[in-house]
Amino acid sequence: MKIKNAYRIITLENGLTLILYPIKEIQSIYIASAIKSGNYYAKDEKHIGIAHFLEHLAFSSTEKFKTNQEIFKRIYEIGGGTNAKTTLAGTLFWIKTPYINADKAVDLLYQVVFRSSFTKKDFEKEKSIIINECNDNYTDPIWVFNQKIRQNRFKDIPQYQLPVTGDIKHILSIQDKDIILWKKRFLNPSNMVISVIGKFDEKKVTSKIKRTFGKERKGKKTVFPKYQEDGYSKFTVYVQKNESKQINFNINFPAFGWCEVERHHEIVLNILNNILGKGHLSRLWLALRETEGLTYDCGSYTSLFPYLGYLSIYGSTDINNLEKTFRKIKSVIEDIKENGVKKEEFSRIKKYLNLLLYMSFETPESISGYLIGELMDYGEIWSPEDYSKERSKVKMEEIKKMAQEIFKSEKMNVNFLGDISQEKANELAQILL
Incomplete structure (x- = not known):
């Protein structure tokens, strides 16, 4: 079991890191784009929840796919699935399809990550959805308990203490301009890792990624902010x-x-x-x-x-x-x-x-x-x-x-x-x- 020999890492000219891990025995391809964009990097409490909000809006519409329904219609056409998840540390967008549709999968993922857009109506709709998500969480006493454990553990570090969504007050305070500024700050190739796992033609997939993700302008790489050393609460x-x-x-x-x-x-x-x-x-x-x-x-x-x-x-x-x-x-x-x-x-x-x-x-x-x-x-x-x-x-x-x-x-x-x-x-x- 020599894992080191099973994958290859390529760094594109614009700073994007690409991991290739072929598995010839399966019939699918899984492509994930991870971005350092989460509450860890919020400058202060008012920026809590923006990364998660942006994740929701990414599926509103894109340059090629004008509505959310068109995005998911495309997914059905290529026999795949797609979703995203935001943690305190970052956002992950992924797509999985039969390997014969690798080219289309890369294109769709690129559209969602770099070519997404939203209207005022989209923004207000997603805000309502996220408020419902937040309210759902707070109906679960175990979720609330676990959230309170983390909140109690640290002192004066909202980036660690608050949930990925932020609380209702944070969600309500987010404006569309905050989303745009966050996207400009964090969504760049230098701040991103893409993995391609499964059955694929390495030359073709690499070429497609270079023609899509690879043409984006190089940006600033995010580093983990260091909070106060004595950031723990007392007994x-x-x-x-x-x-x-x-x-x-x-x-x-x-x-x-x-x-x-x-x-x-x-x-x-x-x-x-x-x-x-x-x-x-x-x-x-x-x-x-x-x-x-x-x-x-x-x-x-x-x-x-x-x-x-x-x-x-x-x-x-x-x-x-x-x-x-x-x-x-x-x-x-x-x-x-x-x-x-x-x-x-x-x-x-x-x-x-x-x-x-x-x-x-x-x-x-x-x-x-x-x-x-x-x-x-x-x-x-x-x-x-x-x-x-x-x-x-x-x-x-x-x-x-x-x-x-x-x-x-x-x-x-x-x-x-x-x-x-x-x-x-x-x-x-x-x-x-």
Whole structure:
């Protein structure tokens, strides 16, 4: 399994980066255009949500296709599918068709990304749609809880704290001129990566991309803005009330962003996170579910941003089991901090992670996501072999040291969702101190 030899990277004269990954055994082609354009890059709070708004408007009309219906009629004609997604870090436009329509797929994607336009009527319609999207999100208590977790974790960084859409007030404040200015600032070839995955004639596809995307003017490449180093909130206990006696909890600790450290440091954190709370042999799963039956689901995860990030421990249990659950969590954390990890679990997790990355190369969509993610976040692609090599350098002592660095109570956030009083929540949080 030599992934490095499976793809080729071409940089066009206008700065656009093109990734080619042929898969001869399938009959489709998947083309994705990723743009560094998200809330990360908003200069201030009033620019939150513009990138997502622009994504919606891109499908209004184009130079060749005068209406939204014409765009999707074309998709049906070539037997494909298309969509887009905006995250805090960027916007991804994609199209997938039978390989025989590769030329038409490139042309349509180009039209949506670079040749889109909108009327005042389109603008107002999409604003209404996005407000509905935002309202839909806020009807889901779990979505609201997860959003509040991130909002509580950081201080005075709306680019990290607010949802991709922005809140209603942000959506209402966006004007059509804001969209135009954002598009001019971020939609340029130097700020973009295109991946072509599947069955295709490399010479023909490359030529078509050069004749479309390649003719756009070179622009300025966006870099991740660096926010204040002390961007974490202090010790916080938050309660989101509802009528459920089954209490969801999230306990999180400041970590770091991927731009702040070498990849080795991030790999160490990933090993710690997997030993702590990923899978049926993790410390938390064994302590909370298998041994005591305290939870149905529990574990840990990391949320890393370019600068700043955090590690979360999560789960849910009956309110009467919360105290015992929190004491178990405290015990698991302290054991890793004091005694480190066992050789068996350390070796098992490293081997597991070495193999897991190859699962990212199963489908055109996952391959594209992996390769684009590497280039957009790090500026270079590390293959599974590269990660495996670096992971082999990690020592057991580094896991213990990482646990000691991460699990510090002075900036811990403890969040609850359910029928629990603030007084009870404060009492439970004290167990973890």
